[in-house]
Amino acid sequence: MLVNGQQIVEALWETIVMVGVSLLFSFVIGLILGILLVVTRKGHLWENKAVFTVLNAIINVFRSIPFIILMVAVIPFTRLVVGTSIGTAAAIVPMILYAGPYIARLIENSLLEVDPGVMEAAQAMGATPKQIIMRFLIPEALSSLLLGITIATIGLVGASAMAGAVGGGGLGDLAITYGYQRFDTLVMIITVGILVIMVQGLQSTGNFISKKIRRR
Amino acid sequence: MITFERVSKIYNGKQQQIKALDDVNLHIEKGEIFGVIGFSGAGKSSLIRCVNLLERPSSGKVTVNNQDLLSLSPKDLREAKRSIGMIFQHFNLLNAKTVFANVAMPLLLANVPKDEVKRRVIELLEFVGLKDKADNYPDQLSGGQKQRVGIARALATKPKVLLCDEATSALDPETTKSILQLLKKINEEYNLTILIITHEMGVIREICDKVAVLDEGKVVEAGSVFEVFAQPKTEIAHKFVRSVMHDDIPRSVYELLKVRDQRQKIYRIVFLGESTGRPLLSEIAKQYAVDVNVLFGSITELQGTPFGNLIVKLDGDENEINRAIMHIHQQKVTVKEVLADVS
Numbered sequence: 001m002l003v004n005g006q007q008i009v010e011a012l013w014e015t016i017v018m019v020g021v022s023l024l025f026s027f028v029i030g031l032i033l034g035i036l037l038v039v040t041r042k043g044h045l046w047e048n049k050a051v052f053t054v055l056n057a058i059i060n061v062f063r064s065i066p067f068i069i070l071m072v073a074v075i076p077f078t079r080l081v082v083g084t085s086i087g088t089a090a091a092i093v094p095m096i097l098y099a100g101p102y103i104a105r106l107i108e109n110s111l112l113e114v115d116p117g118v119m120e121a122a123q124a125m126g127a128t129p130k131q132i133i134m135r136f137l138i139p140e141a142l143s144s145l146l147l148g149i150t151i152a153t154i155g156l157v158g159a160s161a162m163a164g165a166v167g168g169g170g171l172g173d174l175a176i177t178y179g180y181q182r183f184d185t186l187v188m189i190i191t192v193g194i195l196v197i198m199v200q201g202l203q204s205t206g207n208f209i210s211k212k213i214r215r216r
Numbered sequence: 217m218i219t220f221e222r223v224s225k226i227y228n229g230k231q232q233q234i235k236a237l238d239d240v241n242l243h244i245e246k247g248e249i250f251g252v253i254g255f256s257g258a259g260k261s262s263l264i265r266c267v268n269l270l271e272r273p274s275s276g277k278v279t280v281n282n283q284d285l286l287s288l289s290p291k292d293l294r295e296a297k298r299s300i301g302m303i304f305q306h307f308n309l310l311n312a313k314t315v316f317a318n319v320a321m322p323l324l325l326a327n328v329p330k331d332e333v334k335r336r337v338i339e340l341l342e343f344v345g346l347k348d349k350a351d352n353y354p355d356q357l358s359g360g361q362k363q364r365v366g367i368a369r370a371l372a373t374k375p376k377v378l379l380c381d382e383a384t385s386a387l388d389p390e391t392t393k394s395i396l397q398l399l400k401k402i403n404e405e406y407n408l409t410i411l412i413i414t415h416e417m418g419v420i421r422e423i424c425d426k427v428a429v430l431d432e433g434k435v436v437e438a439g440s441v442f443e444v445f446a447q448p449k450t451e452i453a454h455k456f457v458r459s460v461m462h463d464d465i466p467r468s469v470y471e472l473l474k475v476r477d478q479r480q481k482i483y484r485i486v487f488l489g490e491s492t493g494r495p496l497l498s499e500i501a502k503q504y505a506v507d508v509n510v511l512f513g514s515i516t517e518l519q520g521t522p523f524g525n526l527i528v529k530l531d532g533d534e535n536e537i538n539r540a541i542m543h544i545h546q547q548k549v550t551v552k553e554v555l556a557d558v559s
Contacts, residue, residue, distance in 0.1 A: 117308035124268055125322045125373075126297035135321070139312050213312065 002184045003174060012194060014088050015170035018160040022095035023153055029096065030103025030152070033059065035133060037108040045129045062101040067159050070094050071166055091168030095159050099152055106148030110141040143214035150206025154199050161195065171195055217377060217409040218244040218267060223276030225262045225433075236262040237273070238433035244426075246376075249403050249410045251420040251441070253456055254430035260413040263430065264381050267411065268300045269293060281376055298326060301370030305382035307362040309354040315341070315365050316350040322372040340368040344398065360391035367398060371406075378402065380412040384419055396422045417456040421445070421518060429453045442518050446488050447550075461516060461525065465554055469511050469527055473554070480531050482511070483541070486550040487524035496547060497528065500540040506532035527554065 033055060039045040040052040065073070071094040075085045078093040114137055122136040138145070161172025171191045179188030225237040236259045244250045254260045265271040266278055269285055278285050283296055309318050319340055323333045341347045344364040354362055363383060370378060380399065384392040400423050402408050412419060420427050420441055428438040429452055437444060437453045445461070448454040465484070473482060485496075501508045508528055515524035530537045544551045 115306075115308065115311075117304060117306050118310060120270060121302070121304065121308035121369075123270055124297060124300070124302040124379075125325055126294035127325050128294065131325055135325070136310065140310055142312060 001186045002178045002182060003187055008171075008174065008190060008194075011169065011171045011174040011191070015157070015160050015172070015198075018088055018091055018095060018163065018168065018170055019153065019156045022092045022099060022160075023149075023156055025092075025096045026099035026103050026152070026156075027149065029100035030107055033101070033104035034107025034111060035137075037104060038111040038137070039129070039133070045132060059101040059104055062097060063105065067094070067098050067162055068165065070098055071163065086167045088169045091160065091163035091166070091170075095156060095163065098159055099156050102155060103149070103152045106152055107141075107145060110144040110148050111137055113144055114140045143210045146210040146213065147206055150203060150210075153202050153206070157195060157198055157202070217246040217248070217281060218242070218250075218411060219277075219279040220263075220266070221277040221279070223263075223266060223273045223278060225259070225266060225271060226274040235433050237266065240276070240430075240433070240435055242428060242435060242438070244409060244411060246409050247403070247407045248426060249399070249412065249424050251424035251427045252411070252413045252430055253415065253417060253420055253427060254413075255415060255452075258430040259433040260415075260430055261381065262433075264302075264379050264411060264413045267377070267379055268297055268302060298322070298373040299375045300377045300379060301373070301375035302379040302381065303363065303366040303370050303383045305385050307354070307359075307366045307386075309362060309365055309369075311354050313353075314350065315346060315352050315354070315357070318354065318365055319368045319372055322369060326373060336372060337368075340371055343371075344368045358391070359387050360395060363387065363391075363395050364398065367395075367402070371402065374406075376409060378408050378410045380410060380414075382414055383412070385414065385416065389418075392416075392419070393422070399423060417460040420456075421460055421516070425519065429456065440519075442488075442521065442523070445518055445523060446486060461514065465527060466512050469554065472511070472529070479533070480529055481537055482527065482529050482554040484552050484554055485524075485526045485528060485544065487515075487522070487526070488549070494547065496544060496549065497526075500543055503543065504532070504540040505536045506530045506540050 036051065037055055037059075040048040040055070042049075062070075071091075074094050074097060078090050079085050081093050082089045084090050118136055118140055119132065122132045127135065160168070160170050161175065164170055164172030164174070164176050167173065171194055175188055175191040178184045179191060220240050220242040223237055223240045224235065227234040227236060238259075240263065252260055252263060262271055266273050267280060269278070272286070280296070281299060285293060285296060288296060310321065313321070316337055319337045320333050323336060328336070338347065338350070341350055344367055346361060346364050346368070349357065349361065349365075354365065357365065366383075378399075383399075384395050387395060396419060399410060399412075403410050403423075412424060414420065424441050426439065427441050427444050428435045429444070429450065430436070431450075431452050437448070437450045444453055445457050448457050469482060487496075497508045497510070500506060508530060511527045511529055513524065513526040515522055517523065530540060532540075541551055
């Protein structure tokens with residue numbers, strides 16, 4: 001084997017950092033955009049056709065660009081933000097741009113599932129728009145929202161592996177440089193194995209928490 | 217307490233405008249249980265939503281508790297809504313929250329202190345008979361229990377008006393009865409004004425004091441429940457009355473009409489209130505030379521007053537029959553001859 005255990009642990013850590021940090025930022029972006037997509041839609045709290053149409057279009061544009069192209073396309077922006085276009089920090093920027101709009105869509109879907117009757121009850125109680133979002137919309141959608149976040153996290157694990165192709169570091173990097181380019185099958189098996197376990201773990205955790213919240 | 221003045225609600229559809237409410241005038245007194253009945257699409261739902269402005273009327277004026285709601289700022293409107301409770305056909309509870317948290321919600325929105333919230337919620341749950349379910353979730357409750365939670369939630373901020381949007385339509389008859397009893401109890405104990413919309417005449421008969429019949433967005437008939445039941449003026453009101461009164465003349469009566477001889481006549485007699493208790497038929501049988509035969513009858517109770525409907529055959533000389541009918545008329549009892557061509 002061309003790599004030692006230490007390198008694998010390092011790569012694993014890099015992957016965790018990439019996924020964790022980009023998840024955090026893209027979740028915040030996605031949550032805001034997702035809520036805006038719901039409340040600006042026709043007949044909702046802050047109906048606003050212009051905001052909805054523009055947001056909707058921007059999200060669709062980002063969602064249609066393949067990640068590998070997006071990574072290259074935003075290099076100038078990445079350099080502007082983190083000062084470099086190679087390495088783990090540099091991989092995080094396109095990962096956020098990739099996952100943010102994706103999470104926005106997932107959150108939008110979850111929020112739209114909330115029974116309109118509950119919203120009506122909230123309005124009948126005299127709740128402010130902010131209270132409606134914070135105390136009714138999000139808590140009611142939380143269980144399904146968590147499943148969406150799980151899907152997005154797994155998507156980010158996949159993206160982080162691809163980021164390896166441009167020197168982003170992490171398990172994907174290891175798999176490409178050693179496993180693929182230097183034909184080290186064992187490295188390939190180990191890295192892919194770790195990724196499989198990660199994804200399994202994430203999905204099970206997501207399911208478990210979501211179920212706990214849903215209480216059924 | 218609630219006044220509608222020339223209220224209209226128009227929806228702009230793709231092809232045409234839909235008039236959900238058409239120049240509605242209504243006045244609901246304090247402490248009254250007021251029912252609005254109509255078929256689906258009659259505009260009931262728009263009507264009740266115009267009371268707390270879940271829908272804004274296209275024109276007209278809505279006054280609740282001496283406040284012209286349409287003139288209020290959003291903040292004042294939210295404040296005003298706290299004195300208007302609402303319960304729904306599908307309960308609209310928060311499924312992710314416990315019964316306790318659901319009932320506490322309106323109080324939390326109004327920034328009521330925590331221990332005050334707790335005291336009030338327990339008191340409300342006790343009132344609706346669900347004290348032991350405080351920590352349960354809505355999906356662990358039956359339909360009737362969910363509606364009780366809805367009622368407790370609606371009462372949390374001590375409203376002056378309770379709006380019931382088809383509140384019993386998703387419940388079985390037995391549960392409907394118990395929920396209606398609870399509404400009656402609320403009305404009596406808190407002197408709460410209740411507006412009910414429904415398509416079930418049984419609900420109106422059970423607890424309402426007054427009723428308005430809504431058809432294609434218009435109030436076509438309104439009055440005390442007693443009046444409307446006893447003498448429905450419109451065909452649609454009559455239809456609703458028949459749905460619970462079974463005052464249709466049975467086929468057998470019509471069969472009889474075909475074969476009767478000249479000396480027999482068939483009448484429908486409607487008893488109202490006190491006259492129900494009088495031995496009217498026995499009186500006419502004794503005083504006039506007629507034989508009385510009851511063909512069909514039903515007696516029900518409206519607002520604690522009996523209300524009866526009898527179909528009788530009078531057999532005798534035409535003069536005697538007419539005199540007997542005069543006698544019934546004098547007792548202020550409605551009587552009408554049943555003719556063969558009615559069917």
